[in-house]
Amino acid sequence: MSLPLVERETAASGVVPEVPPYPESRMHSHIPLVGEAASGVIPLGYEHSHAGQIATAISLGELAVGDRLPAESELADQFGVAIATIRKSLAELRDKGLVETHRGRSGGTFVIKVPFPTSNQVSQYLDGISIVNLRDFGDERVTISRGIVHLACQRAQAASLQALERAADRLLNAEDASAQASEYSRFHTQLAVAAQSPRLLRLQMRLLSEITSLLWSPGGAGMTPALVQRDHEVILEALAQRDVSNAQQSMERHVQDGIYRLIDAKLTLQNRPETE
Amino acid sequence: MEFAHTTTEITQRLSDWTENIFDGVTQVRTKFVNVVEQHVEKSPKFYVSSAERKMLHEVAAEHLAARPATDGVGLIFQRELVHASSPALEWWIRFGDHCRWQEFDNDPSSPRFYDYEQLEWFRGGFGAEARTIAGPYIDYLGVDEYITTWVIPLVVNHKTVGVVGADLKVDTLEKCLIPILQKAPNGRAALVNEGGRVIVSTIGPYGSGALLETAPPGYTLQPLCVADMDLQLLFEKS
Structure with a gap:
């Protein structure tokens, strides 16, 4: 399963077009899955794995608000499970307020909300993972992000830089943690688009799917737009100057800062009893 | 929130914790040696029979049950001291609420050969004949986890023939x-x-x-x- 990269990218600008708003919805014949979702890891707080996978696709922006999900029979085919199983997952997504189902000729199941975990879910998740796991994730994201900004420095044209600036502005104006997380994700996805590497874009989306809600949730790193804006501005300036080493250093600092904040958040959470 | 402890108190508690792990490894070594020491007179090379492996298994299982932080335990001989048909590594890892004998690739011509004699934990325990905490390291081709290995020399009849150790995962x-x-x-x-x-x-x-x-x-x-x-x-x- 791979991302529909070509569909969403116009050859001329390399910019991902805005998704048409509901009710002129896009229709999908399958759920585009990436990263953790594709490997079957159930994201935070989902009882049914396919509900979690679909929720991840929505949180990544692969399915936008207003998009129509594939028919139940198509989903059953895609996941290789019975229709009854898919219905349970869709019911869970409805219960969580992420989708709604309409009857009739123009009916179907539509995305109505981008999921964002509760602070409590994020705290529980942080409590359960180790610091060394966070460090290792940070190592991977630093490495991939440095590679992406390197290529973006060499390959980004004015249109890509403008798209990035717009994404940075949207983040600054986003109202709540959930919207901030989604705009943050778009900025960093856009960077990988500017790097012109489909493989790196896929890697980037997997990394973002793992980290974004942890960074923006008040139960996690509790990032603020003002804080991140400073980093984004330095990165954008370096991209405009095609200053590879400055772009890489700023990106590395930005990624590490998020990881250190998560480690601190985890440490303040716990007062574990000692064993052995 | 508790008051900050002095760093001396912290080093003392870490030291006690560390000594406690090594005490456990020393105790398990005595029990392992009781099982394997009879070989020394019988044959120039170690050969662990399936009956003996059962006894070693019981010792390992008991150790893992008593020590929840330990993920693996066992004894490893220097390769040249082991009979060709006997694995040089006798290692058990925690598996749910019991433990399982771990198999390693002992064929030097295989791309997945576990060349442990070159590793920090074997060099420390066997080569330097000292207690060693190896790692953290990725035990590639071994247990494939990010671990530390706590080893002491395996001494049979006054001769160091390998190491006894315990794995503790970093997490x-x-x-x-x-x-x-x-x-x-x-x-x-x-x-x-x-x-x-x-x-x-x-x-x-x-x-x-x-x-x-x-x-x-x-x-x-x-x-x-x-x-x-x-x-x-x-x-x-x-």
Whole structure:
């Protein structure tokens, strides 16, 4: 399963077009899955794995608000499970307020909300993972992000830089943690688009799917737009100057800062009893 | 929130914890040796029969049951001292609530050959004949986890023939030691291995696996009191 990269990218600008708003919805014949979702890891707080996978696709922006999900029979085919199983997952997504189902000729199941975990879910998740796991994730994201900004420095044209600036502005104006997380994700996805590497874009989306809600949730790193804006501005300036080493250093600092904040958040959470 | 402990109290608690793990490894060595020492007279090379492996298994299972932080335990011979048809590694890993014998690739011509005699834990325990905490390291081709291995020499009839050791995963060490490290000033401290590698840490930039040649600016290193080992505590200068 791979991302529909070509569909969403116009050859001329390399910019991902805005998704048409509901009710002129896009229709999908399958759920585009990436990263953790594709490997079957159930994201935070989902009882049914396919509900979690679909929720991840929505949180990544692969399915936008207003998009129509594939028919139940198509989903059953895609996941290789019975229709009854898919219905349970869709019911869970409805219960969580992420989708709604309409009857009739123009009916179907539509995305109505981008999921964002509760602070409590994020705290529980942080409590359960180790610091060394966070460090290792940070190592991977630093490495991939440095590679992406390197290529973006060499390959980004004015249109890509403008798209990035717009994404940075949207983040600054986003109202709540959930919207901030989604705009943050778009900025960093856009960077990988500017790097012109489909493989790196896929890697980037997997990394973002793992980290974004942890960074923006008040139960996690509790990032603020003002804080991140400073980093984004330095990165954008370096991209405009095609200053590879400055772009890489700023990106590395930005990624590490998020990881250190998560480690601190985890440490303040716990007062574990000692064993052995 | 508790008051910060002095760094001396913290090094003492870390030292006690470390000694306790080595006490366990020393006890399990005595039991392993009781099973294998009869060979020394019988044959020039070690051969572990299936009956003996059953006895070793019981010793390993008992050890793992009594020590929840330990993920694997066993004994490893120097390869040249082992009969060709007997595996040189007798190793058990925790598997749910029981334990399982771990198989390794012992064929030197195989791309997945587990060439343990070159590894830090074997060199420390066997070559240097000293207690060693190896790692953290990725035990590639071994148990394939990010672990530390705590070893002591395996001595049979006054001769060092290999090592006895226990594996502790880095994330388990975190669970056990972070409550102690968090009592340092500002809650930031790290346990540093003999080679200057961070074992467990609450300091973001100097996490598990980081290599420190000297104390970074703003930090101090203080030795632990563990006999024959050069472990250190890293903490923020006040």
